[in-house]
Amino acid sequence: MIQTIRGFRDILPEDTPLWQAIESCASKLFENFGFKEIRIPIMEKTELFARSIGETTDIVEKEMYTFPDRKGDKLTLRPEATASVVRAFIQHSMGASDSVQKLYTIGPMFRRERPQKGRYRQFYQINAEVFGIASPYIDAQLILILNELFKRLGLSELEAHINSLGCKECRPNFQKELLTFLQDKKEQLCENCLRRMDKNPLRTLDCKVPDCREALKDAPSTLNHLCSGCQDHFETVKSVLTEQGVDFIVDKTLVRGLDYYSKTTFEILTTALGAQSAVAGGGRYDALIKELGGDETYGIGFAIGLDRLAEIVAQMINSNAQEDAKAQTSKAHFLELMHSNSPDIFIIPLGDKAIRLAYMWTSALNIAGIKTETDYSGRSLKSLMKRADKLNAQYVLIAGDKEIEDNALVLRNMGTKEQYFVTTDNPVEQVETLLNRV
Ligand SMILES: [Zn+2]
Ligand SMILES: [Zn+2]
Incomplete structure (x- = not known):
């Protein structure tokens, strides 16, 4: 019998109503906030991802499905959506009709990670991207949208983590200080970190090796090196979130595994599946559009991990645990969203x-x-x-x-x-x- 490739899976008919309900809940909410759907190819030229995500990231170094096609062109199954959406934005001059574009897309991504429970090499994401807005209000609004979506899906125990990575003005100073710090810790760092250190010291901050994490626990923070522009930006994001009642934690270790972020980065974490893990993450990428050949354009976006989200929602629906009234209401609300497959x-x-x-x-x-x-x-x-x-x-x-x-x-x-x-x-x-x- 021929079976699926390792790390790939079928999503069976008994599970698709749940996925459909999550997807339609998300797209309805996004459309209320002015987002329009875009559908992008699952394969692109390898160069697109190497240039946007960064040559020295885990994704590009180790995880991409890259192969030559029959003519020898180097192609890659998309490991994430932002690069492709930016490519489409540039290719179709989307900024020409309206300088502000809000786009979302839902679909599979591919990364050849070590298979482990709940992790797939073909995994699904809901992505949202906003082009053309410099204001920190949009940073706060994206976090608000995620918060609202997860609330509608009945998730509890949520924690928004936010950080600022600074901009091209203030980051070099920080990188210099980080590099000095890393020189002192050289003995304790893994091979990967040592290799990447000089080219891209920031990458050491998201190394998963326990020894590296320990060595880097007192590493300098970008937050102490922000220029006044980045400082004001971050303060506005925080004060707006506070005013809108969105709980957040400032997390200086939040650098995300991609090179293109600047200023605000964020993740939404939950403990719903035991150990705390992220269900969504994103950030601002003001330099990326120009980097990929477009005009200088502000950009910010996020990705939601659908596989994990579906697992959490399924667990919530099937749980027999004692629930408070709030949990019961959100459960009932979600069951209503799931349309039944039974015949009339x-x-x-x-x-x-x-x-x-x-x-x-x-x-x-x-x-x-x-x-x-x-x-x-x-x-x-x-x-x-x-x-x-x-x-x-x-x-x-x-x-x-x-x-x-x-x-x-x-x-x-x-x-x-x-x-x-x-x-x-x-x-x-x-x-x-x-x-x-x-
Ligand atoms: Zn700055
Ligand atoms: Zn390391």
Whole structure:
């Protein structure tokens, strides 16, 4: 049997309603805030990611799926979405019609990370990007949107972490001081950190090796080196969040694993799955658009990890733990969002003539917007009632030879056991009327 590639997975029909509900909750919220959807290819020229994410990042050095195509062009399965959205923004001169563009996209990303529980090499993200706004209000608003989305999805135990990485004015000073600090700690640093240190000292700050983390715990912070512009920007972000009631923690270790960030970076963390982990993260990238060949344009965005988010929401829905009223309301709200896959009606045809009619009625009801299922196997009433039960159908419509002859099909509510009679000449219309009435 051929199976999925290691680190890849199927998302099965029993799980997709949850994913669809999360996605539609996000897109509705984003659209309220003026975002429009963009769909981008899953493959790009390797150069796009190498230049934007940074040559010395883990992603580019170790994790990308890169290969030559049949003509020898170097291609890469996208490891993240921002680079592609920026490329599209530049390629289509999107800033020409309106200097402010707010875009979102949902889809799979690919990174060849070490497989571990809950981590996939094809993983899904919801991304949002804003171009053309310098103001710190948009930084705060993106964090507010994430906070609101997770609230709507019923997540609790959330923590927004924020930091500022400074700009091209103030970062060189910081890098110099960090480098001096790193020189003293050389003995304790891993090979990766030593190699990257001179080229890109900031990368050592997100090294996951425990010894490095320990050595870097007192590393200098960008926050002590911000220029007055970056300082004011960060203060406004913080005061706006406070005024809007969004809880946050200033986290000087938050540098994110990509080179293109400047000024505000943020992550939303949750302890819902045990150890604290990030469900979303992002930041400002004012230099990236020019770096990729566009005009100088402000940019900021975030990515939400859908795999983990779906796991958390599923756990919340299935939990039997004692819940407070608030948790119960959000759970009920979310269940409402998830549209059910169960049919409204299951038609039980008994006999060849009935099967043909059942097929006709099923098609007409489906077109009319009433979810209807039937069965062509010719099995017995008993076994088809079982199947209707398994599918969780709300009604069954029984069409045996006798019912057809008597011109009285039986429509039975599976919950209340109430029965109605439907004639064979225009059952679709009658069923519609009955369903709308009850
Ligand atoms: Zn600065
Ligand atoms: Zn290290």
